[in-house]
Amino acid sequence: MKKTKHTVFEIINLTSGTFILRLDRNNFEFEAGQYVILRVPGHKEGREYSIYSGTADNYLDFLIREIPEGHFSGYLRNLAPGSELVVEGPCGFFIPDQRTMLGTPSVFIATGTGISPFHSYVKSYPGLNYTVLHGVKYSSESCGREAFISGKQTICSTQDSKGDFKGRVTGYLEKSGIDKNAVYYLCGNANMIDEVSTLLENSEIKPENIRSEVYF
């Protein structure tokens, strides 16, 4: 797999738990929705991260949750501008498919930093016919709102009432109803993906209309 070296431009702290890691682009080519493996030069250990920025941006952004007990995410948060990282990839096929590109209604469903590929989709292809559901604990964790067209994004927050819906994305889908003509894209933790997939399949959405990317 292709490996390129990139310089850290800056760490942009968004909340106590999340930050954007911004690297120079260094001619790196990718498709919206793909991920890379980030590694420290000279070390074997690496982790996968979806690209948060758009394909036309002249930098590479990653939206990262710092896991308190984790090894790698905390290390990334403390990198100084000018540090180098190895970017391996691009990897993955979680890109908008032909139907979505041609205007079929598409529903993007994320938990936490799983919003990242969808942020890249809408920055790269502003004309998509989409709605997005973002499941978070607190509404203040709903990063990247400015990239989504007003009214197309629903924040589902479980721990406060300041989002658009109090509860989980599954609760919102049960309440709002399922669009049987849409293509569904799910990204985030495996539990959410399992539960939403079951809900959609029980609502007669065919498996080929449900696409997913599992983070952990």
Ligand SMILES: Cc1cc2nc3c(=O)[nH]c(=O)nc-3n(C[C@H](O)[C@H](O)[C@H](O)COP(=O)(O)OP(=O)(O)OC[C@H]3O[C@@H](n4cnc5c(N)ncnc54)[C@H](O)[C@@H]3O)c2cc1C
């Ligand atoms: C295809 C793919 C794309 C990914 N993209 C992103 C991304 O864009 N942003 C991002 O923050 N992470 C992303 N991840 C997760 C990332 O690769 C790391 O697992 C994460 O940063 C934790 O690494 P760590 O070394 O700090 O913790 P580790 O020591 O590896 O893990 C500690 C614990 O944290 C859990 N964990 C991992 N990720 C998360 C998370 N996001 N939220 C809550 N718990 C978690 C693990 O299950 C484990 O139990 C992605 C994973 C995959 C497979």
